[in-house]
Amino acid sequence: MTPPARAVFFVSDGTGITAETLGNALLANFPGFTFVRSTIPFIDSSKAARAVKAEVAGAAEAAAEAPLVFLTVKNPRVRRELGDVQGVVIDLLAGHLTEVEAALGAAATEQLSGYHGVGDAERYFARMRAVEYAIEHDDGQSLRALDQAALVIIAPSRCGKTPTTMYLALQHGLLVANYPLTDDDLPMDALPRAIAPFAARCFGLTTTPQRLSQIRHERRPDSRYASLPQCAIELRRAEDLYRRNRIPFLNSSTKSVEEMSAVILQSLRLRA
Structure with a gap:
């Protein structure tokens, strides 16, 4: 029997493209599941994070399974705000960012990511x-x-x-x-x-x-x-x-x- 559709949120402090790309790459390994995807970009404040939590909570109440929440949010304060969201959080930056910092011997900038912005x-x-x-x-x-x-x-x-x-x-x-x-x-x-x-x-x-x-x-x-x-x-x-x-x-x-x-x-x- 096919499992019920699972709500998936891609939450980012930028455009959301990285969260979508990495998240979908992981979800592609589970072809037997159906996912209802939502992308929420530019979550760069506690107020925006609380709005995300409310949206995820609404999806959680309407479904039998907890939503999956893929994060690419760098600001520690905003990430903490999202820490108790009513879903299964997959933080796509946590750990990896620390590893890169250690390898380069430098701290990551606190500015929002410019990977999908004008940048260079x-x-x-x-x-x-x-x-x-x-x-x-x-x-x-x-x-x-x-x-x-x-x-x-x-x-x-x-x-x-x-x-x-x-x-x-x-x-x-x-x-x-x-x-x-x-x-x-x-x-x-x-x-x-x-x-x-x-x-x-x-x-x-x-x-x-x-x-x-x-x-x-x-x-x-x-x-x-x-x-x-x-x-x-x-x-x-x-x-x-x-x-x-x-x-x-x-x-x-x-x-x-x-x-x-x-x-x-x-x-x-x-x-x-």
Whole structure:
């Protein structure tokens, strides 16, 4: 029998992204459970902490099991305020922060974490420039400054080019373009002329015909574009093109954007 849904709170003095990322990485090890997730960011005062306690208490009263509360709160006073929350607290900084302090021989700053803020201004603006570049070069819309791209993602329409491009730009600050392989491109033996000079920077995506047909039907129902035979032909031709031109590629049908990005970075040795 499947256990009842368990309330989960990600509580942070910052954006909550770190708490979500680490907390969800732990929860992923328990696929038999259903979780109802809530993120509560910017908890940087006792007053805000008391509001969190009230919200968690409400969830605890409505459920058979105590909520899980993942914390990334650095201020000791706020953490103490949250110490008696009506849930199971998993403090994702406690202990680890002390270990890093000991290793570095220095005390952690009392300022709120800037990991997901502007922080290093140069790195932040590099990421913003990468996002602008990704938007301009999405789906082959622009070929301007294509030589500046660290990576060109190629694939038939609706194989996951855009979300992967945007993730790599925003998360890693990489200049990434993506280019669609159309009916005109796929019967050819060589890469399309626009991207052929950048073959060494290209990475291909594919998927299953069934998955591609399903996604395309949401965009253009009952069209040739979305038909299973058309999807199968395009994918087969794309994979042939990748192999002929020695373009590394992966199947996106069962992988998250994060997983695909990690494979691409490793394959093309783009990690900083």
